[in-house]
Amino acid sequence: MGDNHNLLAEQRRALILDEVRRRGGVRVNELTRKLNVSDMTVRRDLDALAHQGVVEKVHGGAVPVAEASTHEPGFEAKSGMEQGAKEAIARAAAGLVTAGSAIALTGGTTTYAVAHQLLDVPDLTVVTNSVRVADVFHSGQRRAGGRGPRPGAATVVLTGGVRTPSDSLVGPVADQAIRSLHFDLLFLGVHGLSVEAGLTTPNLAEAETNRQFVRSARRVVVVADHTKWGTVGLSSFASLEEVATLVTDAGIPQVLRAEISEHVAEVVVAGEPESGADG
Template sequence: MTDNSNLLAEQRRSLILEEVRRHGGVRVNELTRRLGVSDMTIRRDLDALARAGVLEKVHGGAVAADTARTHEPGFEAKSALEPSAKEEIARVAAALVAPGSAVALSGGTTTYALARYLIGIEELTVVTNSVPVSDVFEQARRRGDGAGATVVLTGGVRTPSDSLVGPVADRTIRSLRFDLLFLGVHGLSPRAGLSTPNIAEAETNRQFVESAGRVVVVADHTKWGVVGLSTFAELAEADTWVTDAGLPADVARAAREQLREVVVAPAG
């Protein structure tokens, strides 16, 4: 792929599509570096190509249209995407948690970032189906750090993103009630709602939503418009979306038409 910041939109999009077809997918940060244009320009290009049906957006980039809805990156791969945004979101989301609360954290790298901000809050009960999230509290306990939260790990079958899903996880979650759910998502869409590429994880997330007093989606701005294979909730079922300052103003307006509250974390 050539390095040329003066390419016309049509030329850029042709090169992007060629790259997707050759490698099966592209990442936004790589395209901005190689084409010498802004992050927002690349995202507009991907939006245009997605509308044309020749690729589909996924978190941090795009993949060929026939693989997008079932594409599930591993935990390490997802951790490398938008790390600063995840920290900003986690810091703001943690302020929603009161001492003594029963809090659920679904799987995801943003909920993992959030867990590190919760270890100092007194008398928490934490329900999670995320092995990495559970490890955050276990490591803090071994170090003698934090306030010693009670952690309930749901059990279940492990996914590529290190979440536990399936009947065991679903049954555990159904038996519990918690004040607040922090929900990581593969994508948010006005049409498809909250979605994931993993069908079993969709059912587990659905159980989380049904057991929560308040549902808070924690997801950076690149998740907007992304659609996974399986929808597990409508946007209106979420009470709050905590996202980062990269969210375009027009997207924020569109999101507020369907979500009760959109909280944009200030850039650090």
């Protein structure tokens, strides 16, 4: 009995750690619902994980331990999650971009995948608060062996701001820069989304910066794989009604697609023919 209890605790803690790394933070009340265990059990699990040095406890929940190095393991860990889905979503999202347009990309591993797919679209102006996304364009533009940017290379505007664990720049400096700009298309990564809470993130400063991005965009495109559905971060920054297009993957159940379609104008299911997208 004792062994079984320990096994369950280990499994639970592995699941909690996975959630923390994937989403950049979790709340105790969320975990009690998700895992169907008591508040005290979750707190004990978080204590154990904090003792192992893999999470840091914060008021009401936990966040990943920030490494001293500039390479944040959370990003690499998240890059491996749902990789096939992210690639499919990125290809479908890139198809929405026309040459010569002004676009914006927020931070996150899915928008990072989108950036790779946009390297061949000529004459883009790209606004981003993601150090990683800016690096993709910087490296991609010089790939042809020349010393300067290749013809048609994107003009990249990287906002200032304070760096988060997921390598996004947030805070008043980022908000001020974004507020003064206008773009045709915004590709928005999210920690979670639901019909009730809309688009959410556990990071309050990031929520405010994302809010500014949404205000400055003519058209908002959310890129999110099916695992993000039903996940609710600490802070909401937009409702589903503010989203023009959702690009997701085939892992999303038909019944959920119908529900989402009531709130979002266009739902693109990557990896499926257009006719199958609305079930």
